[in-house]
Amino acid sequence: MKKTLLALLLVSGICSGGYAQMSLKIYDAVTNADVTNTVIQVNQDTMTVYAGNFNVKNISSSNISTKFRKEEITMSGGTTPSTSSICYAGTCFGPVTYVSPCKATNAGASVATTCDFNFGNQLTASSIRYTVYNCGNPGDSASFIINYNAMPAGILNHVLSFTISDAYPNPASNTLNFNYKISNNSSPVHIAIHNLLGNLIKSADMMESNGSVRLDVSDLEEGLYFYTLEVNNKPLAIRKFIVKR
Secondary structure (H helix, E strand, O other): OHHHHHHHHHHHOOOOOOOOOOOEEEEEOOOOOEOOOOEEEEEEEOOOEEEEEEEEEEOOOOOEEEEEEEEEEEOOOOOOOOEEEEEEOOEEOOOOOOEOOOEEEOOOOEEEEEEEEEOOOOOEEEEEEEEEEEOOEEEEEEEEEEEEEEEOHHHHOOOOEEEEOOOEOOOEOOEEEEEEEEEOOOOOEEEEEEEOOOOEEEEEEEOOOEEEEEEEOOOOOOEEEEEEEEEOOEEEEEEEEEEOO
8 A cells, every 4th residue: 555655746846845835726617616736527528629728726815926837747648549639728729839928917807718628539547637836936837637538428427436535624733524426336435544654544434435534533643644645456546635733
């Protein structure tokens, strides 16, 4: 489990050290759900184009400039390879553009962004990380990952998809909460907490595939921890939280 935990951390790139206050959040433009530091599963038929609309918000009290970046973690190839593109602040870019120019983003304001993905008329499994940066402070950023899966329509309804929120409050002192949703699932759902060394600290079984989790962390020492959402003993997503008193 230690090796699995470390591998997930390296792949996701979302978990970063430090206690710095971030200025940016990313929200789904349709549901207004906070997708910062989440993993989104997109399961669609082949021969389709996905367009996800999001809003980048400056949650600080200062005016800043922001830019949007895509990182193609994995992309399927083939004779008609998948392609991805982004739009930011009303300007759309082709597949070979990975970073937008900086855009003035006033305190409390939002900037619209679109993440397009062309499945390329083939079965595909691709993963892309999207990150918004404060141009004046690259360490001030927010990101999320979309996993794109295309398959024949006949099996699409049987594919597992999931979302998991950030923990709150974070830092936590006594209790920790987060929300999760797993579709098309009939297997056991499990949550595991590990420390920085990858040691299992505590775990819990969930009775439902959707819901809210409230964990007692009053017995944990101060520091950085990771919680992992598992289905059928296989990790789906990992998030960090801090215990501080």
